[in-house]
Amino acid sequence: MIASDTPDPYRLPREVIPQQYVLRLTPNLESFTFTGEVSVDILVTEPVNRIMLNAAELKITSAKVGSSTISDIQYDPDHERVTLELADRLEPCMSQLNLCFSGTLNENLHGFYRSVFTDSEDNQRVIATTQFEPTNARRAFPCWDEPDLKATFEVTLTVPEHLMAISSGAETSSQQLGNGLKEVRFAPTIKMSTYLLAFVIGPLETTNPTWVNGTPVRIIHPLGKGHLTAFALETAVFCLNFFEDYFDIAYPGDKLDLVAIPDFAFGAMENMGCVTFREALLLIDPATSTQQERQSAADVIAHELAHMWFGNLVTMQWWNGIWLKEALATFCEMLAVDAFRPDWQRWLTFGLSRTAAFEVDALTTTRAIEYPVISPQDAEGMYDLLTYQKGAATIRMLEQFLGAEKFRNAVQSYLRQHSYSNTETHHLWDALTAATGQPARNVMDSWIFQGGHPLITATADADHKVTLKQQRFSYSPQTEQASWQVPIIVAAADNHIEHLVLGEQAELRATAENWVMLNPNADGFYRVSYQNNLLTRLLQDGPQLNPLQRFMLLDDQWALTVAKQLPLTEYLQLAAHIAISEDDLAVWQRLTNTLSTLDHLSNNQGREALRQQTRNMIGPTYRRLGWEQTLQEDERTNELRGVLVCSLATTGNDQNVIARCRQLFNADATNPALDAAATTVVATTGNAADYEKIHRRLADAPTPQLQLRYLTALSLFTQPELMDRTLAATLDGTIRSQDAGFVIRDCLRNRERGVQAWRFVTQRWDEINQKIPSQIIPRMLEGICALSTAQLASEITAFLKAHPVSQGPLIVAQHLERLQVNVQLRQRVAQTLISSNHSP
Ligand SMILES: [Zn+2]
Structure with a gap:
């Protein structure tokens, strides 16, 4: 902790504020070094004797402020700062800081770094590229590297003539210098945070631009991969249109490039106008990829484009607030992909992400979605399931509670009000309260500023009165208690729907004479436990449960099992009951994941019983589906075929299915879902010869998805x-x-x-x-x-x-x-x- 009178060593003083950066960089892709010059227009608000800014792993070779000289340069590598001591005191004014510097194109996938790939002629080729979020712009040029110190950036890159160079702004000129180099200039960016700037230089190619309401959209990729760009381009064009409409604000940049980078630490990065991706999330072959692989790419493309508004146009004040951009971008990603491919049922499969967040959030070591961040390392620790998935799930809960249209109106007014500036979490709640008249802040503060989530227990008394109570849900009985303002929806017989915000306890208007169902749309971030015979009633007398409801029921019951509140036998009985007629992909994914977990936890004696149970559960649906795709079925059904085959062969140890997977693996690929399953099965049950075969396929893999599939398979032997x-x-x-x-x-x-x-x-x-x-x-x-x-x-x-x-x-x-x-x-x-x- 830092005492309140000690200045935070990771924050810069506010007497000098950057307004505009003019940045020139000359990378050398052979020696892996770069030199640069930056001129920053600064506003000096108080008299100063020194200027402090961020720089890490850089050497400053010359420095000047306006007409005054710099008497000393002090580096503070621990806090990644540099202090320029001024020969004369600088009075409040507008001035200009000029710095020359040099650095290394590192191999650490952050800052200004190098990525290497082998081209079709077997030559090693180098790309110089950037990853600045959260705090790595300071490794590429000296700057005020904090999200609220927004400025414009005008970039010029001097690069070898034969290479492509791109940055956040549109190219304005490209001039040959006659020495094998060219100078490429880019238009100034919008006023934005340092972590959103990017530049990429290398042997790259681009698609022709597709224009969306005046914005050119391109996919940029390493040489020779142009045939894998159509899906990403289609998705990006759809999402850009979708978000301009949903937010009712034009795209804030002047062009939009989506760039595939062979070495990339994250999934993708929302640099303004120059979004960078792992290859597997951008370069897709529709013929050999599975629906899940395409969906992952579409998700990430949608997510990054949502950031152009949530994050880039309106930015968190400081890193404690990253959940605001990440949760909203994840939520918006679901909206856009659901609109892009309604048949994928994205809100249903979001259940799997919600589950992953629940699992972490049921631990005593969970954290609040928003918590204090001091050092860059604190900020790095925030990129997790709680920020993204729990954040998005709570936003979804709020959206459904307030109404989708009102929520959208509030989001639009929030973005308009705070464009080009920075916000704290409460600004969003204020906008929601203003737009809906509902106390959004009261409800949401209990979800954002404390960790964990509630278990809602429904009990019925002798008169069929139903009472709801909340307590913290946890896998450990030692967890501290807590309570939430829980927006709850209850469905009951005769189309009765009840909305309430649960404090400690409430009695429902609906009675248990027939049945009651909590969380019928599965958008509440809470667990449900039905007491007395409320669950039996629901299953016997209730309506036919839809896939989302079956998913949530299985998910809640499994969580109760892990928390020792339900015997495993009861869970297995429910699972068997649902499995017999189950035909939905997400429900089966949930179920087969649990079976696989049980397989991991079982000893050899118990394993035989589990194998039998797995075959019994999956058998009926597997036989209904068969191995052949039919013309009428949708993509998810075929995906399900792959999931069932894989689970039967691995967890179920079904020898016939294993044998058939081996045949498929050795035949020409025809059905991506089954081919992916067959690869997993062959690796799990395979020998050294199979390993060699997968290893060879990995070396020759024609697409990033196949590469990833074979790479993953190597860990299964x-x-x-x-x-x-x-x-x-x-x-x-x-x-x-x-x-x-x-x-x-x-x-x-x-x-x-x-x-x-x-x-x-x-x-x-x-x-x-x-x-x-x-x-x-x-x-x-x-x-x-x-x-x-x-x-x-x-x-x-x-x-x-x-x-x-x-x-x-x-x-x-x-x-x-x-x-x-x-x-x-x-x-x-x-x-x-x-x-x-x-x-x-
Ligand atoms: Zn994001």
Whole structure:
């Protein structure tokens, strides 16, 4: 903590405010260095003897402020700042700061960095590119690197003639310099935060622009990948139109480029006008990709474009507020993709993301969606499920509670009112209250500023009166109590719908004479427990549950099982009851995930029983669907076919299905969903020859999706020597550093070989931390949750205590707590499955 009278060492003083940057950069793609000059128009608001700004890993070679000279330059590498001591005091005025500097095109996937790929002639090619969020613009040029110090940026890049150069603004001129170089100038950007600026230089190609209401949209990609751009272009054009309409504000930039980068630490980044992506999320072959792969790409494209308004036009004041842009962009991503492909039923499949957030939020080590951020490392720790998925789920709950149209009006007025400036969370609630007359702030403060979520228990008395009560839902009984303002919707017989905001307790108007259903649209971020025989009533006398309701019911009951509030046998009975006639993809994904978790937790004796139960549950739907796609069925149905086949073969150990998957794997690919399932099945059940085959396919993979599919498959083999090969490849340069951490995570999850992967992590810890981008390390460690024996758990806990992960201590604490939850769950699973083995 920092005492209130100590200035925060990570914040810059406010006596000097940047207005406009004119930035010239000359990268050298052979020596991996760059030089630059920046002129900043500054407003000096108080007399100053020194100017402080951010710079990291840069050398300032000359400095001047207006007509005065600089007497000394002091670097503070710990706080990534530089102080320019002035020879004479500077009085309040408008002035100009001129700096020359040099730096390195690093390999760490942040700041100004290099990305390398091999072209079709087998030559290594280099791209110089940027990733500034949260606090890495300071690694490319000295600047006031805080989100509320907005300015305009006018960029000029001097680059080799044969390379393409792009930046956030539109190109205004390109001039050959006669020495093999050219100078490319770009139009000034809008007034925006430093973290949104970008520039990319390299052997790139572009699609022709498609114009959307005056904005040219292009997909830019490494050489030779133009045939994979149509899907992204179609999606981007749709989303740009969609958001201009939804927000009723024109796109704030002058052009929109979506750029595929071979090495990229995040999924994508919403740089103004120059959005950068991992290749797998932008370059798609519709013929070989699965619906899930296309949906992931569409999601991310929609998400980044929503940021052009939420984040870029209106920005959080400081990093504690990133949830505001991330949750809203995630929510808007669902809106846009749902409109783009209604048949994908995006709000239904959002249930899977909501589940992931619930799982973390049921731990005592969860956190409030918004919490204080001091250092850049605090900010790095915020890019997690609670910011994105729980944030988006609470926004969805609020939207449905207030009404979609009123919510939209409020969002429009919020964006208009705060364009080109910065906000705190309460500004959004104020806009919502003004637009709806509802106390949005009262309700939402309880969701945003405290961690956890409620369990709503419904009980009926002898007169069928139904009472609702809330308490904090947790996997651990030691959790501190808390309460929320819970917007609740209840459905009951005769089309009765009841809306209420639950404090501690409430009695419903509807009675339990027939049935009642809580959270019928599954948009409330709370768990439900039906007491007495309310659940039996609902299932027997209630309406036919829709997929969303079946999803939520299964999800809630599983959560209660993990929290020891429901016996596993009861969960399995409900699952079997639903499975028999289930035909929805999302419900099956939820169910097969749980079966796979049980498989991980089971010992060898219990596993046989689980395999039988899995085959019994999946069998009927699998036989209804068959292996052949029909003309009438939609994409989700075919996707379901892949999910069922995969689960039957792996968790169910069905030998016929395994044999058929092997045939498919060796035949020419025809059905992407089944091909993806077959790859997983062959790897899970395969031998060294299969490994070689997948390895070769990985090397020759014609699309980023196939590459990712084969890469993931390498972590599934169960032979020790094959696991060794995969692990070694994560650090010897074979696997890109952007992927290595995720491969290690998947290896840790390998039921047979996870321990081996853990030994590798402990032995190569320093190297892992050197080579893998820092923000991926906490996500890599998610894999430890699968290593749930008591002895391993204490070993892992001791290791991570001795080797703290400073860029995500809370995320690691959450993995460790979840690991303990799994240790206990493992014991109960063993008892239940073994006893079910003996039952007839
Ligand atoms: Zn985002």
